Amino acid sequence: MSEHKHSLEAALERDQRDPLAPLRDRFHVPPSTLYMDGNSLGLLSIGAEESLARVLDSWKQLGVRGWLEADPPWFWYAERLGELVAGLVGAAPDEVVATGTTTMNIHLLVSSFYRPTAGRKKILADALNFPTDIYALRSQLALHGADPERDLILVESRDGRTLDEADIEAQMGDDVALVFLPSVLYRSGQLLDLERLCRAARERSIPLGLDCSHSVGAVSHQLDAWDVDFAVWCGYKYLNGGPGAPAFLYVNRRHFGLGPALAGWFGYAKERQFDLRLDFEPQPDAGGWQVSSPGILGAAPLLGSLEIFAEVGIEVLERKSRELTGYLIELVDARLTKAPYEFAVGTPRDPRRRSGHIALERNEEAYRIGLALRARGVVPDFRPPNLIRLAPVPLYTGFADVWRVVQHLVEIIDGEEHLQYDAKRQAIT
Numbered sequence: 001m002s003e004h005k006h007s008l009e010a011a012l013e014r015d016q017r018d019p020l021a022p023l024r025d026r027f028h029v030p031p032s033t034l035y036m037d038g039n040s041l042g043l044l045s046i047g048a049e050e051s052l053a054r055v056l057d058s059w060k061q062l063g064v065r066g067w068l069e070a071d072p073p074w075f076w077y078a079e080r081l082g083e084l085v086a087g088l089v090g091a092a093p094d095e096v097v098a099t100g101t102t103t104m105n106i107h108l109l110v111s112s113f114y115r116p117t118a119g120r121k122k123i124l125a126d127a128l129n130f131p132t133d134i135y136a137l138r139s140q141l142a143l144h145g146a147d148p149e150r151d152l153i154l155v156e157s158r159d160g161r162t163l164d165e166a167d168i169e170a171q172m173g174d175d176v177a178l179v180f181l182p183s184v185l186y187r188s189g190q191l192l193d194l195e196r197l198c199r200a201a202r203e204r205s206i207p208l209g210l211d212c213s214h215s216v217g218a219v220s221h222q223l224d225a226w227d228v229d230f231a232v233w234c235g236y237k238y239l240n241g242g243p244g245a246p247a248f249l250y251v252n253r254r255h256f257g258l259g260p261a262l263a264g265w266f267g268y269a270k271e272r273q274f275d276l277r278l279d280f281e282p283q284p285d286a287g288g289w290q291v292s293s294p295g296i297l298g299a300a301p302l303l304g305s306l307e308i309f310a311e312v313g314i315e316v317l318e319r320k321s322r323e324l325t326g327y328l329i330e331l332v333d334a335r336l337t338k339a340p341y342e343f344a345v346g347t348p349r350d351p352r353r354r355s356g357h358i359a360l361e362r363n364e365e366a367y368r369i370g371l372a373l374r375a376r377g378v379v380p381d382f383r384p385p386n387l388i389r390l391a392p393v394p395l396y397t398g399f400a401d402v403w404r405v406v407q408h409l410v411e412i413i414d415g416e417e418h419l420q421y422d423a424k425r426q427a428i429t
């Protein structure tokens, strides 16, 4: 029974029963590749390719008239993308806009929401966040005359992998002016209890912002229901917008009146933007935080990509994602934990506490094992010193793909294949 449960045949049967399996045909999966890196750069869909081609064609046919006459008009492109993604995150359409990049959007929103006073000037964050978020917070502290070291509280992890929500809550003191946290830890893949953290911050009247780069497009969110103050996320990971695609920002409608701290003409009240007056009148919604002309060519693939999400529904994708990651954990436990394999799963086992990727921990050999995986056509990613991250994205990954990745790992270790690679790391892994 358990033999069959972990067989390739069983995985193939699951794929056959899977109503989402045909979606894979709507993606360009690189030939002979098991792509497990959609948490870093999602794949190109045919829809995204078409929406990009449409923008090029409108430019060709319409020139400047494309701003109003293209479909959709470029003037409202960022808002249209915001509308499409709002449904994925539990927000109203006017609370979300596509703009900038994740780090830029942290700057844009933190400069509005961080209002330090003499007795309340600390920012509360965590020691496991992606470094760029911390660089942005430190420079915002410095810009506001606070101390980038002393006034940044970084909640530490107890086990080096995960955060305990109680530890974060315990640090929400009277001296904290802003809480800024990731929804999902980029290394271990832990999904924080966002509802609980939002409630705790609200009870203490501290504004809370989230970086949802590793969760939007993988799991559902309820930004409005949780009463998050603001959020940012990335367009090129699970949303498949392409390398350097625009990011998104969310502003809870309670704060529309706040207005941007860093103004630019694309944040002007839309109906009067082209009156070109010198006094700034912000658009009274999330769009007010835009600064410059949206990069339509860079944004275009997102339109086609987001249509798939709207069509399938994030709850359906989330369910399959959790089945795939759960299956991966099960296979690792069954086949890869004992000597000589010695892998361990660093991601929480409770499906509600994880997003779309699984962190496989090993020793420092993880880097060379990653190279051996690549040589076999698997695309994982590696995070030093000892992590291989695998993201079985439900849009284009099946159960048999997950089985094959685990089989490759078994064969690599059996044949000591990783030992033939240079242990020195290259720049991008």
Ligand SMILES: *Cc1c(COP(=O)(O)O)cnc(C)c1O
Binding pocket: 101, 102, 103, 104, 129, 130, 132, 133, 182, 186, 211, 213, 214, 234, 237, 247
């Ligand atoms: C991917 C990611 C980013 C990306 O930042 P860019 O400014 O868009 O390059 C930032 N923060 C987190 C937590 C991420 O996961």
